[in-house]
Amino acid sequence: LRPTGPPFTMSWQSYVDDHLIGTGHVTKAAICGVDGALWASSAGFDVSPEEVAKIVAGMADPSGIQAGGIYIGGEKWMFIRSDDRLVAGKKGNTGLFVVKANTCVVFGTHDETIQGGNCNTCVGNLADYLFNNGM
Template sequence: MSWSAYVDTNLIGTGKVTKAAIHGLDGNVWATSKGFSVPVNEAQTIIKAFTDASGIRASGIILGGVKYFALRADDRSIYGKKDKSGLVLVKTKQAVLIAVYEEPIAPGEATKVVEALADYLISVNY
């Protein structure tokens, strides 16, 4: 399966994620949904936050030029919120899954989808 298929089918295709991308741990994009772009520098800042979340806790998470309030951040998952949308960021062995959801999608619905794909990718050493 291509990386684009993971984005289109396993994330966007569920109806629980509005926009999504997969970036390598170097920040470079592997796949992204149509019309969504995460600059490499934003991806690199997100990746750093998995080991030191102090920056995003103090200044928020910038994704696609939009600032989100950091709700949770640990070495695997980062969750953020802005008005009626939110984000779920999950680190695997080789990549980071980036997903944005908007109301009426509930945060838990989006989280479940993204975390499940991350679990699968980790199980196959990605």
């Protein structure tokens, strides 16, 4: 017999909860479409479509975010570095990593108790997995 229920659908929220926050290496996280649509986020981590657009544009040409900073939820982060898939920033002792896949962008922050490299690896690994699977 074939199941009669709906087909399996992936939960973007489980990626945020289990593969980012659940690792202990990420404090706040989100996954957005490259169009700025919010797919999933941790509590209190609000990313606007305009903020996503500026960050994605900063991967191709970082001059705007180098000069003006990176904004997430209206909060300013100091630009640290970028390449064609990554933007990194910091605010005090906290850090921000944004990594682009094909159709989505993975955001992760860490507080002062978490090493930035661990957060970067965690966010990058999920983005790479999504990238390699066409997302």
